Amino acid sequence: MTRSAPYQPLLLRILHSLSGTLAIAAIISGFLVYNTFDKRFGKLPIPKINPIQDIHGTVGLFFLLLLPVFVIYSFHAGSKRLLQSDSIQKLSEFNRPIWWVTLQRLANTLMLIASVLAVTSGRMMKEEWLPLGELDHIWYSCHLIAWLVMFVCLAIHLLMSAKVGGLTLLLSMISGKFRPEDNPKHWLNHLRSWWGNFPGNVKGEVSKLFENNLILGLIEVFIFLGIIAAFVLPLFFASGD
Numbered sequence: 007m008t009r010s011a012p013y014q015p016l017l018l019r020i021l022h023s024l025s026g027t028l029a030i031a032a033i034i035s036g037f038l039v040y041n042t043f044d045k046r047f048g049k050l051p052i053p054k055i056n057p058i059q060d061i062h063g064t065v066g067l068f069f070l071l072l073l074p075v076f077v078i079y080s081f082h083a084g085s086k087r088l089l090q091s092d093s094i095q096k097l098s099e100f101n102r103p104i105w106w107v108t109l110q111r112l113a114n115t116l117m118l119i120a121s122v123l124a125v126t127s128g129r130m131m132k133e134e135w136l137p138l139g140e141l142d143h144i145w146y147s148c149h150l151i152a153w154l155v156m157f158v159c160l161a162i163h164l165l166m167s168a169k170v171g172g173l174t175l176l177l178s179m180i181s182g183k184f185r186p187e188d189n190p191k192h193w194l195n196h197l198r199s200w201w202g203n204f205p206g207n208v209k210g211e212v213s214k215l216f217e218n219n220l221i222l223g224l225i226e227v228f229i230f231l232g233i234i235a236a237f238v239l240p241l242f243f244a245s246g247d
């Protein structure tokens with residue numbers, strides 16, 4: 007029996023590729039910032055890159071701007087790929103295929119939580135701290151921990167996706183082919199009909215999420231509060247401390 011190749015909706019592929027690339031660029035450029043100014047936990051012999059903070063700040067900011075869109079997609083159109091209401095129970099079915107799928111969904115969800123920790127702490131950082139050798143600010147410690155969490159979660163996310171669907175699943179996420187019904191030219195119509203019943207649709211989506219999957223609904227609220235904090239908190243804490 008031949009297994010049909012996995013198919014990822016085009017919008018997911020676009021949003022996932024953009025945020026995935028920005029997240030990986032933030033992880034790498036973040037490490038380079040650490041490697042230029044900090045080095046307390048080890049270093050790589052890479053030459054100093056002076057404007058690295060600006061580069062990293064720009065990459066991080068673009069990631070933050072895209073994150074709410076990706077989060078809305080994932081929690082609504084893509085909620086089947088995140089934590090399910092029966093996930094905890096499924097974790098008892100050790101080593102069965104559903105166990106691995108459950109771990110993969112957990113890893114997908116963790117990626118979003120880790121992203122929020124990284125962007126919120128990053129927004130509270132000040133450009134002046136590291137060049138002045140001020141390495142003991144609490145937000146910097148949070149941001150370093152967020153980097154570690156992001157790195158570990160990304161490794162788990164990739165390993166679990168590879169375990170569940172192998173290379174074909176990983177490649178399906180970056181493939182450029184799409185089905186006729188998934189053609190972007192239909193998107194405007196979808197959006198128009200969705201917008202036609204705007205408040206009703208939002209209410210329906212929210213109650214569906216909370217009724218079917220309370221934990222996921224709460225995680226979405228947490229993530230959105232985190233994103234709002236990332237935008238708003240720096241305005242109130244100008245000193246960043």
Ligand code: HEM
Pocket residue numbers: 029032033035036037039040059060062063064066067069070121124125126128129130131132133136149150152153156
């Ligand atoms: C070792 C790891 C990291 C270090 C040393 C680091 C360092 C910094 C520094 C110094 C800033 C302030 C830059 C500025 O204000 O111009 C910053 C901002 C930021 N970082 Fe990181 N970072 C790391 C990892 C990450 C990761 C993994 C992400 C996200 C995936 C991230 C997202 C951000 C964001 C969103 C900002 C705010 C940008 C802005 O408001 O303009 N960082 N980071």
Ligand code: HEM
Pocket residue numbers: 018022025026027029030079080081083084085086087088114115117118121160163164167175176177179
């Ligand atoms: C090399 C990088 C990456 C690869 C190859 C990859 C691969 C994948 C694959 C194959 C899936 C689909 C799983 C399925 O259909 O069952 C997926 C889903 C997902 N990935 Fe990634 N990923 C990467 C990076 C990232 C990053 C950096 C983030 C977060 C910032 C992320 C967040 C997610 C989320 C939230 C989902 C679930 C989407 C939904 O609910 O529809 N991924 N990833």
